[in-house]
Amino acid sequence: MKLNRRFLLRGTCQGALAVMGLPFLDCFLNSKGQAQTNGRPLPTRFNTFFWGCGLTASLWIPKTAGTDYEMTVQLKPLEPWRKKLNVFSGLRVPLDSKPNGQHWSGLAAAITGIAPSRTGEFESRTIDQQVAEVIGKGVRFRSVSAASSGDPKQSYSSLGGSNLLPSEPTPLSLYTRLFGPGFQDPTKGDWKPDPRILMQKSVLSAVAEDRRRVMRNLGPGDRARMDQYFTSVRQVEQQMEAELQRPSIEAKVSIPEPPSKDLVANNAWPNLQVITPLMARLGAIALATDQTRVFNLSVSAPQNQMFVPGDPLGFHQSTHEEPVDPKLGYQPRVAKYNLESMELFAAFLKELDAIREGGGTLLDHSVVMAFTDQAYARIHSVDGLPILVAGGASGRLKTGHHIVGDNSPVSRVGLTLQKALGVSVDNWGKESLQVRTPYTELLA
Amino acid sequence: MIKRVLTASCIAVMAAGYIQAAPWVKGYVVAFYDPAFRFGGRADYSRGSEIQPGVDCPHGSTVHFAVPSQVAQSLSLVPWRTPQEVEAIASPPANGLTRDPAGVYFHTWRAASAFRGYRRDIETYINPFAAEDPGEPEVTSRIGEGFNLDGKIKPDDFVSPDGEKGIDNELYRAWGCDSPWRGPDGTGTLVLRSNDKMLEGLFTIVVRISGNKDPMNDDEATLEIGYSPDQIMKDARGNVGVDYSYRILKSEQYTKLKARVKDGVVETEQADIHMPEIAWFYNQLRDAFFRQGRIRVTPNSDGTAAGLVGGYRDFRDVYTQNVFTQAGGVQGVREHEDHIALYYALRRHADGMLNPKTGRYDGISCAYRLKLVPAFVVDPDKPMGIPSRESEAGRKKAFDETAAATVRAVDTLVVQPVPPDSTELTPTDGIAIGIGGVPLRGRGRGYGENRAAADKAKTASPQPDRP
Numbered sequence: 001m002k003l004n005r006r007f008l009l010r011g012t013c014q015g016a017l018a019v020m021g022l023p024f025l026d027c028f029l030n031s032k033g034q035a036q037t038n039g040r041p042l043p044t045r046f047n048t049f050f051w052g053c054g055l056t057a058s059l060w061i062p063k064t065a066g067t068d069y070e071m072t073v074q075l076k077p078l079e080p081w082r083k084k085l086n087v088f089s090g091l092r093v094p095l096d097s098k099p100n101g102q103h104w105s106g107l108a109a110a111i112t113g114i115a116p117s118r119t120g121e122f123e124s125r126t127i128d129q130q131v132a133e134v135i136g137k138g139v140r141f142r143s144v145s146a147a148s149s150g151d152p153k154q155s156y157s158s159l160g161g162s163n164l165l166p167s168e169p170t171p172l173s174l175y176t177r178l179f180g181p182g183f184q185d186p187t188k189g190d191w192k193p194d195p196r197i198l199m200q201k202s203v204l205s206a207v208a209e210d211r212r213r214v215m216r217n218l219g220p221g222d223r224a225r226m227d228q229y230f231t232s233v234r235q236v237e238q239q240m241e242a243e244l245q246r247p248s249i250e251a252k253v254s255i256p257e258p259p260s261k262d263l264v265a266n267n268a269w270p271n272l273q274v275i276t277p278l279m280a281r282l283g284a285i286a287l288a289t290d291q292t293r294v295f296n297l298s299v300s301a302p303q304n305q306m307f308v309p310g311d312p313l314g315f316h317q318s319t320h321e322e323p324v325d326p327k328l329g330y331q332p333r334v335a336k337y338n339l340e341s342m343e344l345f346a347a348f349l350k351e352l353d354a355i356r357e358g359g360g361t362l363l364d365h366s367v368v369m370a371f372t373d374q375a376y377a378r379i380h381s382v383d384g385l386p387i388l389v390a391g392g393a394s395g396r397l398k399t400g401h402h403i404v405g406d407n408s409p410v411s412r413v414g415l416t417l418q419k420a421l422g423v424s425v426d427n428w429g430k431e432s433l434q435v436r437t438p439y440t441e442l443l444a
Numbered sequence: 445m446i447k448r449v450l451t452a453s454c455i456a457v458m459a460a461g462y463i464q465a466a467p468w469v470k471g472y473v474v475a476f477y478d479p480a481f482r483f484g485g486r487a488d489y490s491r492g493s494e495i496q497p498g499v500d501c502p503h504g505s506t507v508h509f510a511v512p513s514q515v516a517q518s519l520s521l522v523p524w525r526t527p528q529e530v531e532a533i534a535s536p537p538a539n540g541l542t543r544d545p546a547g548v549y550f551h552t553w554r555a556a557s558a559f560r561g562y563r564r565d566i567e568t569y570i571n572p573f574a575a576e577d578p579g580e581p582e583v584t585s586r587i588g589e590g591f592n593l594d595g596k597i598k599p600d601d602f603v604s605p606d607g608e609k610g611i612d613n614e615l616y617r618a619w620g621c622d623s624p625w626r627g628p629d630g631t632g633t634l635v636l637r638s639n640d641k642m643l644e645g646l647f648t649i650v651v652r653i654s655g656n657k658d659p660m661n662d663d664e665a666t667l668e669i670g671y672s673p674d675q676i677m678k679d680a681r682g683n684v685g686v687d688y689s690y691r692i693l694k695s696e697q698y699t700k701l702k703a704r705v706k707d708g709v710v711e712t713e714q715a716d717i718h719m720p721e722i723a724w725f726y727n728q729l730r731d732a733f734f735r736q737g738r739i740r741v742t743p744n745s746d747g748t749a750a751g752l753v754g755g756y757r758d759f760r761d762v763y764t765q766n767v768f769t770q771a772g773g774v775q776g777v778r779e780h781e782d783h784i785a786l787y788y789a790l791r792r793h794a795d796g797m798l799n800p801k802t803g804r805y806d807g808i809s810c811a812y813r814l815k816l817v818p819a820f821v822v823d824p825d826k827p828m829g830i831p832s833r834e835s836e837a838g839r840k841k842a843f844d845e846t847a848a849a850t851v852r853a854v855d856t857l858v859v860q861p862v863p864p865d866s867t868e869l870t871p872t873d874g875i876a877i878g879i880g881g882v883p884l885r886g887r888g889r890g891y892g893e894n895r896a897a898a899d900k901a902k903t904a905s906p907q908p909d910r911p
Contacts, residue, residue: 092678094645095645097645097831097833099726100641100646117835317778320778320779321777323505324627324631326486326496326628376640378636378637379633379636379637379640380637383643383644383682406681407679407681
């Protein structure tokens with residue numbers, strides 16, 4: 001459903017047409033607080049990027065805070081996007097009385113604001129789903145997740161509990177989901193509503209009156225249950241509504257040919273170097289064509305199994321087995337894998353920034369939250385968890401900063417991003433992770 | 445004039461005497477806790493990521509399961525493994541882009557390492573006596589931290605860094621070269637890890653010292669040490685905060701000792717000590733029971749203090765604590781330590797707690813270091829026990845049962861089965877993987893899901909024990 005200043009709430013009251021206007025909402029404004037000239041603001045998108053096993057503190061944390069920090073060794077791949085990037089260091093993950101679930105507690109806290117009680121479970125919806133609830137309505141897919149290492153279970157998107165919204169494990173499956181059956185290219189002139197959607201919608205409309213009549217005859221308890229049920233029905237209706245309208249896009253993109261089915265998606269570094277940019281490009285096109293507004297890309301499991309051919313250990317195993325070089329003060333092979341993880345993140349940003357849209361790029365109209373599971377994987381430490389955020393949220397998020405957390409809970413980042421994305425939230429998280437103060441210096 | 449000076453002096457002396465006789469209390473929270481394993485290498489030396497050999501360990505830290513040749517050497521001691529099997533396990537096929545070599549090596553070695561007994565179906569982390577000793581390098585340095593626990597100065601005793609002779613710390617001699625516990629300035633992996641978890645809130649230890657005379661010199665002082673239910677508070681920089689309040693619980697992990705303070709240094713009497721054990725998982729939390737223990741607290745100029753606690757610990761407790769929090773093979777392969785070797789090293793160096801029935805020592809002398817940060821240590825409003833975590837009760841039960849099975853095994857030399865829900869592999873898992881075939885990801889309890897295998901193992905008929 002698209003809202004604008006002329007939108008009226010409609011209904012009937014005792015047989016007569018009733019209409020009600022809306023207050024002047026934020027969504028009627030552009031990034032500078034002004035109405036768009038065409039009356040339709042560009043949508044802001046939310047993305048997540050996950051890599052496992054963190055970074056090496058002495059190699060990624062800039063020495064100074066603010067905007068003039070010196071780019072560190074492990075952030076070097078992100079140098080081209082420095083002005084569109086925020087770096088968060090010194091963030092704390094207070095666990096209260098919860099266990100430190102190896103390779104889980106840190107990531108779960110970062111994206112739910114709640115330290116989990118059990119490994120493998122989230123105690124609320126993940127941040128992408130919380131944001132999708134607000135910005136993801138009215139598009140074909142509420143959210144889309146992809147895993148470039150080829151495992152559909154490598155998803156950090158959940159409606160809570162142990163259920164994960166599965167990732168697309170190959171470029172071809174991602175392509176098929178986004179641009180396969182049911183997809184109509186909004187850039188082409190022959191766009192038509194899907195007749196199957198029309199039929200389904202008419203069925204739902206036909207039962208609408210009955211639904212109301214049933215509701216009137218229920219007690220409060222059953223009515224609450226039916227409300228829950230009809231809320232999901234309503235979501236389906238909204239979904240269909242969206243699919244019956246041509247997506248309004250500004251980006252000039254063309255839908256590529258399907259990727260080869262021979263591409264291998266797994267943990268081998270040479271494959272990740274090919275698959276990750278390809279999935280990032282497909283995700284970027286999906287965002288640009290308004291198929292979805294929330295895209296999650298992961299490159300590994302929390303126990304990052306990335307490996308360079310010939311290395312008998314791989315990333316995760318190296319974090320535990322490789323000794324710290326006493327002279328360097330860190331694990332050299334692990335540091336290399338850290339850097340390669342940042343190269344994959346850079347590949348994602350490159351694809352988002354390559355699509356011109358309005359006066360900027362898709363990245364300018366997005367927020368990308370890059371997060372991981374451990375601060376120091378060798379000992380499964382979570383305090384000091386690295387978080388990187390790219391994109392300006394259509395001008396609502398200031399970028400180019402290194403924010404030194406001063407031991408702030410990691411959830412402060414999530415709260416800030418939700419504020420920037422227009423999510424109505426006063427506080428976020430639970431127990432010691434509950435925060436009320438966003439990084440106001442970043443909010444435009 | 446002289447009279448006035450004398451009067452003033454008398455008043456000053458009386459006042460000083462009055463102050464000295466006042467009750468006093470000092471409190472500390474433990475900010476770092478590690479075995480007193482003195483590192484003898486050069487901290488600034490690097491040789492391709494290797495930990496420098498030092499006067500403590502001339503051959504450097506242990507390299508068990510680090511490379512295929514080490515694995516082959518260890519498995520060649522297993523009587524029922526053929527040379528072909530040993531070769532296949534030590535060097536599993538893991539080339540190419542579609543295979544994850546880390547997983548292949550890890551799962552194969554982890555599983556194979558758990559079955560090194562005289563019979564194929566014996567899980568040897570629970571039954572270490574049933575395996576051949578692969579050998580553990582021992583500390584050769586003469587300098588070691590700790591206490592003279594037996595009051596004797598024996599030829600093989602350590603000399604403390606301060607020159608005190610007769611130091612008993614056989615745990616250091618037995619385990620001091622073990623890779624995850626060795627490193628300069630407490631940088632061994634498990635040292636860092638356990639302390640990181642302590643600071644995260646897994647457990648808190650507090651110390652309270654009190655007396656009625658002078659805090660610098662008091663021969664009738666008292667030292668209390670025990671578990672606190674309050675998590676360690678950190679300051680904005682992430683360091684342990686100074687002068688926060690903590691409750692001390694008079695639980696099974698609490699001890700009150702008579703102490704003597706001389707020039708600020710606190711020395712306790714020699715008695716049994718109960719206090720929290722080093723842990724990096726909840727299931728490990730338990731009493732570190734020191735027999736004939738002693739504690740020393742030496743103040744630093746900045747208000748912090750250095751503590752040392754020592755005594756004889758049951759070597760079976762020391763062993764099980766290190767092995768079963770995850771699984772013997774998991775930790776062994778990752779940390780380059782071999783628990784079978786560690787078991788035999790403990791037995792070899794046990795030097796206390798003579799068991800009259802067996803004629804063997806059940807205890808090993810040891811010492812642990814404590815870094816103490818000033819705190820207010822108070823009693824709880826109401827008596828309370830150590831809180832438990834419902835969500836981890838199952839894992840803790842499994843840990844305790846596995847540890848108990850091990851104690852039974854090494855006491856009776858009768859092979860014990862793998863308890864239900866233990867992190868250790870069942871014979872079904874171990875042999876199926878370890879025989880040299882390609883291991884499956886996630887197989888093995890305690891590392892991924894293997895419900896089917898676990899169920900199968902439970903229903904399998906037990907093998908007869910060797911007469």
